[in-house]
Amino acid sequence: MKKTLFALIASATLLMGGGAQAAVSNFDELATNGDFTSLSDISPYAGLSWSDDWYAGDNTIDGYGNAAHSGKNFAVNGFGSDAVSVSSAKAFDFAGAWFAAPQGAADKASWIDISAYDASNHLIGATGQVAIGDGYVWVTANFKNVSSLTVTRDNGWYVMDDFTAAAPVPEPGPPLMLGIGMLVLVVARRRSSR
The missing domain is CATH 1.10.12 (Lyase 2-enoyl-coa Hydratase; Chain  A, domain 2)
Structure with a gap:
């Protein structure tokens, strides 16, 4: 007995x-060789599909010495796109990521806003406009059962690192x-x- x-x-x-463990995507295993590499060309990366205007780079690129929060690589928004997205066929929970404006960029973003959507494309939540500068800022999201995220900005470039997501924990x-x-x-x- x-x-x-x-x-x-x-x-x-x-x-x-x-329960699920948070997975941190820091882009450091990607070969960038001192240039920008399209994340959509290697999608899915970290189990996620990245829109055409996401690129990975490293801190040896001129003007991007501050761009990596951890390690040497980072992700950067595309050239001229106001909104970029990350999506997945399987729902995921998104905790947040680190964001900054690259020091050497002539046109820098001063804020970003992250919106999360479910599988029916209904808005789950949004961070609102979060101010960013040359130093990294953690943007907390804590969105559950996400199918896609959209990151918008005012204008210019921003960099992102340590994108933190996990599969949802079952009830x-x-x-x-x-x-x-x-x-x-x-x-x-x-x-x-x-």
Whole structure:
């Protein structure tokens, strides 16, 4: 009886504790070789599809010495696009990312706004206009069950690093109910055999 009870408790704990871990995309494994590389050409990158106006670069590119928050690579919005997007066929949770304006760019963004949409293209939420400058700023989003994100800006360029997303964590209700039901069956069976 004790072994069965412990097995059921352990199973229920594993089922409930199988939450998703946040994945941080820092673009450092991409070969940029001192130039910009289109992220849409290598999509899906980090399990996500990146629109045509996303590029990866490294901090050896002239004017982008401050562009990497961690490591040496970063993502940058496209050339002339007011809005860029990231999407996925599977819903994901988006915690946020680091944003800055590149020091050497002649035309720099002064704010960004991130909007999140579900699979039906309904707005989940938006960060509102978040001011950015030469130093990195963490933009908190905490959007759940996202199918696509759109990043807009006032004008000019911005850089992004450490894009943090994860697969959604399932509700603990069904596994917990299954575990309790199995426990009740085992206890009832033990009592009836006595």
